Amino acid sequence: MNGPLSAPGAPAGSSPPPPVPQPAGVPILRLGDVLVTGLLNELDDKSAVAFTEELTTRIVGDAARGVLIDISRLEVIDSFVARTLMELTTMARLLGARVIVAGMRPAVAITLVELGLQLTGVETALNAEAGLLALGWQQMPRPSGEAPRDSLR
Amino acid sequence: MxxxxxxxxxxxxxxxxxxxxxxxxxxxxxxxxxxxxxxxxxxxxxxxxxxxxxxxxxxxxxxxxxxxxxxxxxxxxxxxxxxxxxxxxxxxxxxxxxxxxxxxxxxxxxxxxxxxxxxxxxxxxxxxxxxxxxxxxxxxxxxxxxxxxxxxxxxxxxxxMELSTPVVRLWHHVLAVPLIGTLDTARTQVVMENLLQGIQDHEAKVAIIDITGVPAVDTAVAQHLMHTVNAVRLMGADCVISGIRPPIAQTIAQLGIDLSTILTRATLADALAAAVHLTDQPSVSGSYSPAGP
Amino acid sequence: MTLYDEQLTRSAGLGPQRSPVRAGSATYSVSSEEDLLTVRHAVRAATVEAGFGLVDQTRIVTAASELARNAYIHGGGGSLTIEQLRQPPQQGGRRGLRLTVRDEGPGIPDLESALTDGFTTGAGLGHGLGGAQRLMHEFSVHSTTGEGTTVVVTRWNGR
CATH class of the missing domain: 1.10.490 (Globin-like)
Incomplete structure (x- = not known):
């Protein structure tokens, strides 16, 4: 936990605090062979590195074939966050998982393009649902043998 | 006094x-x-x-x-x-x-x-x-x-300006902006913002930009159009440009923009057909893969 | 309607103080990761105060984020100043926001390539300068090797 920084967007109220410290504030949820996670506005260097590490560990550990990163809460994507997303995508692909980044806000998309960043190699989807659909999640008979450890909200 | x-x-x-x-x-x-x-x-x-x-x-x-x-x-x-x-x-x-x-x-x-x-x-x-x-x-x-x-x-x-750039829903998950008249930077930006907002609001999978009614574009506007296409993709939708007239094709070519990554069609009707075809496919857009059949 | 009335009133030169160019400024330190977040929040609040639309807000906050991160990572820390601007009525009376980012780091030896950096490589962090330049209306950078870098960017509210 990086102190007060992760507080604003962290899952609040109903869900109990995560048992394991969550570096980037968003838990990684497993649905079948797909991992679902997100990014928060307050992403700093340390938590970005920690998050990348955790996600890659989980891809290998859970034998995930797909990763959905929900970024609908991101109000700003600067080159640092963009690079983090691109690196995550590349690493996941090397580990055999397909990454889809879902839910980019219109203003963020315009700004990112004007900034000159195309998120090369990153697949995008309109929202988490569309992303999961693309990852073939609806074909799974049931989420998984094991109950999800965390919920997104 | x-x-x-x-x-x-x-x-x-x-x-x-x-x-x-x-x-x-x-x-x-x-x-x-x-x-x-x-x-x-x-x-x-x-x-x-x-x-x-x-x-x-x-x-x-x-x-x-x-x-x-x-x-x-x-x-x-x-x-x-x-x-x-x-x-x-x-x-x-x-x-x-x-x-x-x-x-x-x-x-x-x-x-x-x-x-x-x-x-x-x-x-x-x-x-x-x-x-x-x-x-x-x-x-x-x-x-x-x-x-x-x-x-x-x-x-x-x-x-x-807002009125002259309407975003219309043509089909399930298909939006279109028919552009008419001279495009300047300000108007193109309004188009881009309205279109992207429309994509989010309607959960559109394909956005068609029809420029049949645009006589010519300058390099700044062509650049904005390309930005729009890229921004649409970042949001996870596809973009089709229809009705590119020869002078505009020339401007785009002179800019050195690689048209092979952009899906283009001669008419709005053709673009709609392509869009409907696209919506039948998984709705994921990647900037590394050329859009289109 | 009230906002519109204000605009009319302003254009008629009715306001008690007539068109100060600078309507207020604040300076923030940029020397830690926490500072980067503080600065982003402050810039966001300033864009809202200046009446910018959502897309312009995002542009300005993103530019601020790029420049502040530069000052922190490449310049070893520095400061960011936010100024509210207003043009004189005869020039349109638009509002604007100016950001000045200073550091006392090693400076940028090759400004020209720093400005094209982010655009050509895309993936690289570059200096974020080119990107900030494209997001703002006015841009100037001053860098002396061994003494530091100052970047001044401005965006006007066209609406």
Whole structure:
């Protein structure tokens, strides 16, 4: 936990605090062979590195074939966050998982393009649902043998 | 002059105080009779306006600001005249009608003065003073009106820009923006923002930009169009451009933009067919893979 | 309607103080990760105050984020100043926001390539300068080797 920084967007109220410290504030949820996670506005260097590490560990550990990163809460994507997303995508692909980044806000998309960043190699989807659909999640008979450890909200 | 001015001011002030109701009523009636108004303001609104102006004139005359600078320098009076003009500008009155309406108050004031004095010299001085005062007010209202009108024009042109770039839903999950007329940077940006917002609102999978009605684009606009295509993809939708005419194709080619990554169609109909085909496929967009069949 | 009235009133030169070019400024330190977040929040609040639309807000906050991160990572820390601007009525009376980012780091030896950096490589972090330049209306950078870098960017509110 990086102190007060992760507080604003962290899952609040109903869900109990995560048992394991969550570096980037968003838990990684497993649905079948797909991992679902997100990014928060307050992403700093340390938590970005920690998050990348955790996600890659989980891809290998859970034998995930797909990763959905929900970024609908991101109000700003600067080159640092963009690079983090691109690196995550590349690493996941090397580990055999397909990454889809879902839910980019219109203003963020315009700004990112004007900034000159195309998120090369990153697949995008309109929202988490569309992303999961693309990852073939609806074909799974049931989420998984094991109950999800965390919920997104 | 200063002593006589003071006494004339006092006289006018007295008339305004004693005959406030009468002056206001008379002015409102005069405006309605003269049909110089040409606004949709009703009698009640005019009456309110009259009360405000008369009260401001009283405050102004009671101050020690010289009459020639009264309207421009006395805060309350100046503000009242400006507000009156802006209100009428919004109600659709012409600047001439607005300043004529202000000037018609002269007549009413002079009539009122006739009730307080019969002295010709005094009446003449009063006429000079009333003239100066209300000429300044008429000029200020004209000036304000023009400035206010400018604002309205600017606002309307912004609204027109929004109107001229409608985002329409053509099919399930398919949006289109038919662009007509010359594109400049400002308008292209509005298009881009509206389109992306539309994609989010309608959960669209494909956005068609139809530029059949665009005669030519400059390099900045071509660049914006390409930005739009890229931004649409970042949001997870696909973009089809239809109706690219030869001169525009030339501009795009000269920019060195790789058209192979952009799905283009000759007509809006072809683009719609392509879009419908795309929506049958998994809705993922990647900037590394060329869109299209 | 009230906002519109304000615009009209302003254009008529009615405001008590007539068109100060600078309507207020604040300076923030940029010397830690926490500072980067603080600065982003402050810039966001300033864009809202200046009446910018959502897309412009995002542009300005993103530019601020790029420049502040530069000052922190490449310049070893520095400061960011936010200024509210207003043009004189005869020039359109638009509002604007100016950001000045200073550091006392090693400076940028090759400004020209720093400005094209982010655009050509895309993936690289570059200096974020080119990106910030494209997001803002006015851009100037001053850098002296061994003494530091100052970047000044401005965006006007066109709406």
């Amino acid at each position: 200063s002593t006589s001015e003071t006494s004339v001011r006092d006289g006018l002030l007295e008339a305004l105080r004693e005959r406030e109701q009468e002056i206001a009523d008379r002015w409102v009636r005069l405006q309605l009779e003269q049909s110089t108004l040409d606004t949709d303001m009703n009698e009640h609104e005019l009456r309110e306006e009259a009360d405000l102006l008369i009260s401001a004139l009283r405050t102004g005359l009671a101050s020690d600001v010289p009459v020639e600078r009264l309207v421009t320098s006395q805060h309350e009076l100046r503000r009242t005249v400006i507000e009156l003009s802006l209100r009428r500008a919004r109600a659709g009155a012409t600047p001439t009608a607005t300043s004529l309406a202000v000037l018609s108050l002269k007549e009413v004031l002079l009539e009122a003065m006739q009730h307080t004095t019969r002295d010709t010299a005094e009446l003449f001085s009063a006429a000079v003073l009333v003239n100066r005062l209300l000429d300044a007010a008429g000029a200020l209202s004209f000036e304000t009106y023009v400035e206010g009108r400018e604002e309205i024009i600017q606002r309307q042109s912004r609204q027109l």
